Amino acid sequence: MTKGKLMSIDEALDLVNNGDEIAIGGMSFHRNPMSMVIAIAKSNKRELALVDREPGLAFDLLTISGKVKRIRAAMVTFEHFGIAPGFRRMVEGGEAEFIEDVCEGIMAGLRAGAYGLPFMPSAIALDSELTPLNVKRGIWKVIRDPFNDQELIAVKAIRPDVALVHAHKADERGDVEIYGPKYEDLLKIQAARKVIITAEEVVSEDYFREHPDRLTVPGFMVTAVIHSPRGAWPTSMYGYYEADYGVIKKYFDGVKAGLSIERVLEVFVHG
Numbered sequence: 001m002t003k004g005k006l007m008s009i010d011e012a013l014d015l016v017n018n019g020d021e022i023a024i025g026g027m028s029f030h031r032n033p034m035s036m037v038i039a040i041a042k043s044n045k046r047e048l049a050l051v052d053r054e055p056g057l058a059f060d061l062l063t064i065s066g067k068v069k070r071i072r073a074a075m076v077t078f079e080h081f082g083i084a085p086g087f088r089r090m091v092e093g094g095e096a097e098f099i100e101d102v103c104e105g106i107m108a109g110l111r112a113g114a115y116g117l118p119f120m121p122s123a124i125a126l127d128s129e130l131t132p133l134n135v136k137r138g139i140w141k142v143i144r145d146p147f148n149d150q151e152l153i154a155v156k157a158i159r160p161d162v163a164l165v166h167a168h169k170a171d172e173r174g175d176v177e178i179y180g181p182k183y184e185d186l187l188k189i190q191a192a193r194k195v196i197i198t199a200e201e202v203v204s205e206d207y208f209r210e211h212p213d214r215l216t217v218p219g220f221m222v223t224a225v226i227h228s229p230r231g232a233w234p235t236s237m238y239g240y241y242e243a244d245y246g247v248i249k250k251y252f253d254g255v256k257a258g259l260s261i262e263r264v265l266e267v268f269v270h271g
Contacts, residue, residue: 004172005225009039012196012224016040016162021049023110023158023188024059025165026235028079029243030181032058033166033198035231038268041065041261051158053106053184057235057248058164060086063096065261072099072139074106078252085255099137100130109139109158110184113191117157121145124153163192166232167216168239170199171207174222177214180238189221198228200240234268 016022026032037058040048049070052059059076062068064086076087090096101109104124112120121143124131131153134140143154165185169177176197178185189195197217202225208215230237234244234251250267 005174005219005222006172006202007224007226009036009226009228012036012226013039013043013045015194015196015224016045018045019047019049020161021051022062023051023160023163023192024055024062025163025183025185025188026056026058026232027054027181027183028056028077029235029245029248030056031166031183031232031237032056032235033164033196033231034058034061034233034235034268035228036164036166036196036198036226037062038265040067041265043067051106051160053103055084057251060084060255061251061264063087063090064255064264066095068096070097070099072101072106074101074103078248081249081252085252089255089258099134099139101134101139102128102130105134105140105153105155106158107184107187108155110187110191112155112157113159114187115190119154119156121152122155124155126151126153158191160188160192162194162196163188164196164198165189166198166200166228166237168199168237169201169203169207169214170197170222170225171203171205171219172225173205174217174219174225175205175208175215176217176219176222177208178216179214182216186217189217194223195221196224196226197222198226198231200229200231200237202227
């Protein structure tokens with residue numbers, strides 16, 4: 001039985017539909033919603049799409065799981081390790097379509113989605129080789145500034161079907177506290193149609209009544225809350241634990257070696 005918005009990971013999986021576009025919270029090796037993404041990677045979901053500015057481990061794991069047909073991102077790296085290995089393997093192998101964007105393009109699209117606008121003007125360089133490609137794809141358009149009579153890029157709104165975000169604390173109403181870097185998570189939450197929060201701690205409703213200044217995301221924006229201690233591991237959780245670079249290296253090496261998703265997932269069981 002669920003109480004309020006609190007549910008299990010298995011129950012939350014029912015909120016993710018085949019073909020959904022997913023935005024994953026955190027960045028690189030920091031505050032990734034790993035427990036939820038591992039559950040999706042093990043599920044029978046299919047035909048998913050991913051969108052992000054600077055994704056990390058969770059994004060790459062979902063890519064290598066074979067559940068993803070389309071990727072839209074600006075930079076998909078593993079910090080000092082190099083290009084994200086699952087992303088590289090799936091795109092170079094033709095198993096996932098890659099829509100290359102730029103940081104400002106993703107940010108402008110998320111801002112438009114978060115603000116309820118159809119598009120957002122941007123100062124993306126008009127002479128970029130991506131301009132004709134993304135105009136043809138229908139996600140950018142060259143427009144004229146009505147005030148200064150100059151050309152700009154308009155980026156179509158990004159409205160993910162689901163945002164997955166790992167947080168420090170949440171209550172059963174869906175109120176959320178995230179401290180430390182927020183990255184683009186607030187825009188993703190505001191732009192998404194459904195928001196699934198995994199949380200290190202589930203607190204009583206009195207917590208936010210007594211500490212209203214700690215409220216990062218109000219409950220009306222959240223669809224589900226999952227109690228998931230260490231749910232970002234092996235990525236870091238600000239104030240709780242550091243990234244486990246040993247495990248991340250094992251993942252990176254395993255994917256580069258061509259291991260199956262089943263073998264790759266064993267990295268997160270055995271550490």
